[in-house]
Amino acid sequence: MIRFAHIADVHLGYRQYGSEERAIDFAQAFMRAIKTALESKVDFILIAGDIFHRKSEMDPLTLTQAIKVLEKVKKAGVPVFAVEGNHDSAYFKETFSWLDYLAQQRLLVNLKPRFEDGIVVEEWDGKSGAYADLDCVRIYGMKYYGSMTERVLEMYSKKMRRMKNGLNIFMAHAGIEGYVKIHGCVPSTKFHRLNVDYVALGHVHRSFVEGKIHNPGSLEVCDVSELGFDRGFFLVDWDGELKAELIRVPTRDFVVVTHEVRKESDMNELKEKLSIKAKEPVVYINLKCSRSMRKFLDEEVVKSYASHLSPLLVKVRWEVTDDSFRPLTSDISKESIELKILAQLLENYDYGRIEEEVVKLKNAFSTSFDMKRVDEFIDSLLFDGFLGKSTGSGGRETDREDGKGRSKNKDMNDEENKEDKKEIEYSKAGKTKTERKEAHAEYEEEVWDWRKAYDTGGKARKR
Ligand SMILES: [Mn+2]
Structure with a gap:
């Protein structure tokens, strides 16, 4: 056979x-x-x-x-x-x-x-x-x-x-x-x-x-x-x-919820829809609402409705409809269309909401090769504490008003602490692995920390 x-x-x-x-x-x-x-x-x-x-x-x-x-x-x-x-x-x-x-x-x-x-x-x-x-x-x-x-x-x-x-x-x-x-x-x-x-x-x-x-x-x-x-x-x-x-191989849990918001109290129903069981899932929320309603809804608040699931990540997709008919070309500027398209393109990357920066950078280069403008632009990015940030947390606007650089330093310290904790976890995992080898290594699930490319003995990732 x-x-x-x-x-x-x-x-x-x-x-x-x-x-x-x-x-x-x-x-x-x-x-x-x-x-x-x-x-x-x-x-x-x-x-x-x-x-x-x-x-x-x-x-x-x-x-x-x-x-x-x-x-x-x-x-x-x-x-x-x-x-x-x-x-x-x-x-x-x-x-x-x-x-x-x-x-x-x-x-x-x-x-x-x-x-x-x-x-x-x-x-x-x-x-x-x-x-x-x-x-x-x-x-x-x-x-x-x-x-x-x-x-x-x-x-x-x-x-x-x-x-x-x-x-x-x-x-x-x-x-x-x-x-x-x-x-x-x-x-x-x-x-x-x-x-x-x-x-x-x-x-x-x-x-x-x-x-x-x-x-x-x-x-x-x-x-x-x-x-x-x-x-x-x-x-x-x-x-x-x-x-x-x-x-069938076990895969990541997904939670997908589609919800229409007509009035603010409709958000409670969204909460109910999300009260289900899942294991560190990817949460995908489709929200339908009108343009005027959209102004009252904060994406971070929407995301927080899923926090009880300890999600791996929460993705909110907005389906915003116009309240009344308006011709497309008259009051939507070329730039806002460009911003929208860029935002969509960037959605799948880890850069956060950087479409405005991308447009500025493009303009700085396309109108002239004015290196001074490019320098100024890069400086403004650095001082905004925007570098080193992960997924669009929505906190960027406030960082700007907070004054220069501080938020960036805070982020970096957090990163270092995280790294330290990880190192400890790895060394622990290393020990248990050797102990276990004599028992039944066959039956333990091999879990890898792919960032460092070695077996963590099932400790680094809990599924
Ligand atoms: Mn394929």
Whole structure:
């Protein structure tokens, strides 16, 4: 019997809502999936694309996360086969991707066809190739090709040869039509037609099985719209017959509340809606109100309604409607539109409310290269104590009036104290880990502090 794990859409390095903790959630989910797979004694592991969230701008922490987990698999002697997703590589451009890098480190096999007067489907030679053979298993891999998926698949399938008396797998980062509206989807018949036993897909963040086509979904929740989706990874047994089981990996709790505020007392109902149980969740509040009502509602107060949940973060999305009809162009200045758009763009980052600064900076550069203006601008930022601040706390306005610099120093001291406390926690965790090793290390959940890239023995993060 052959047993393997089929994982997809890990999205390492995704600092969702600008949260470092969320990026750690994604890494922890990857670790959990891999550990479960290894404990289930799999013969090999498939990763069907989007190991990383961003194809460029790799950071050391994200790369460490990938390497730490993959090293674990390598140590266990289990081979990993992967394809590049839309988040992993620039499609069609023959560039050296981060998966190529991991392949060079012998942490995985990165399967993709080559193009040279048509498609070239060769066996993996230790550096490159489109398919790889194990005892009784052949695995073909195809990376993401966006709107070209169907055409590449057509060409690819003509070059495929079955391994006789073996398990034949085709792995691709592509979706099939009818599940979600995203690019890179093809009709499912195109995959059914392939002369293989198992089609391993990634791309659609929701789990589904359609005949031999299997898509596990993403390990964590990449977008609030994906909340209701079933997700996990497949543990597959094959002995002439296929048996695939979706293994669900614990993920971060999400609390999503939509509420309409017509009068101030409606806020009490919002409180009621939030009186539920959840574990350090991401809280997502959709608030609908009129423009005149919006003036009475303080975002910080809204956020405080969720404080009893000890949330990881609270996100408030305003859906503000105009009280009466007003033509769009007459009294909304170009600048305010620009500010609005910038604010939306910046929402997913950790900079707080800096859209005004961005506009000022842009103006300082675009009107002339007046370095004096740029200097003044930077000075004003520094004195406002704005640097070093995290998510838009709404406290910035008051800092400004408070006078120069003081708030900045206070923040920095807090940071240092936090660091000290952490150091103590780590050293404690280190001790308990050694003690525990003799007992049953197997049954303890391995919790990593990914910022420092080592096992904390379950102490640093409580889930
Ligand atoms: Mn994805």
